Amino acid sequence: MDIFKEVKKLNLPAEQYLVAGSGPMAARGIRDYKDIDILVTENLYQKLIEKGWNLVKINGVNGKFKVLKKGKFESDKRLWCGDYKPDTKTLIKKAEVINGVPFLPLAELIKFKKALGRGKDLKDIELINNYLQNKKETEKNNDINNYATAFLGKIIKIKIDRPINSKHPKHGFVYEVNYGFVPNTKASDGEEIDAYLLGVNEPAEEFTGKCIAVIHRKDDDDDKLVVIPENSKEMSDEEILKAVNFQEKWFDSKVVR
Secondary structure (H helix, E strand, C coil), X not given: CCHHHHHHCCCCCCCCEEXXXXXXXXXXXXXXXXXXXXXXXXXXXXXXXXXXXXXXXXXXXXXXXXXXXECCEEEECCCCECCECCCHHHHHHCCEEECCEEECCHHHHHHHHHHHCCHHHHHHHHHHHHHHHHHHHHHHHHHHHHHHHHHCCCEEEEXXXXXXXXXXXXXXXXXXXXXXXXXXCCCCCCCCCEEEECCCCCCCCEEEEEEEEEXXXXXXXXCEEEEECCCCCCCCHHXXXXXXXXXHCCCCEEEEC
8 A cells, every 4th residue: 555645635734744664665655565654743633623533542562552443543642661762752853854744854763663573573673774775885886976977978177196007006907098187176085087998009198089878886985087099980788898997807897888
């Protein structure tokens, strides 16, 4: 079931509730939900009683406690467990709104589930951390589009600081192509954007050419531009990877067009 549609059916007043429990995970596709836990203000709690929500006892980590229940929904005015006792209004103010529905932030959900400490809660924490790690990696990959791929197809000027046949100052391998950077730029590692110059077989100091690809390192935060002379024949991915293998062989790299 669509958790967003289900919650919106309640027509609860904005800024007086948030979805907790497994809801924040379901909203992000981490795992599905069985019931929907709603944290509400004192004012909304009383209104739900007036609307006929049933006050029932359920089993919790610290024994039985009372919640309001209506169908698949369970509502309480506190989200407490052990030493974890956040202020409800503060949590609601910090809610993350997804598709018009406020949810408990994942960082806060992790704190709550650590306090609960049950096996299923620890498993949920693992799922959340995996999701956050995958999200981080996806955002990192998207950084290519933010700075490196913006140069694709453009004529750019690069400065060569590692000319062909020179040696790496630290690792000692020989540069089989001219290698440099684009002045006055900034890559995700904080340095200027690096560039391979292909198709020029003599040492160069500066060069203006066409950016035809990006070398994206999956295991390193340092993508490289691939530049060729403006009127040169296009190169295949295989040709590019072969030309830069002298350095990229130590990384998990791919060509991005």
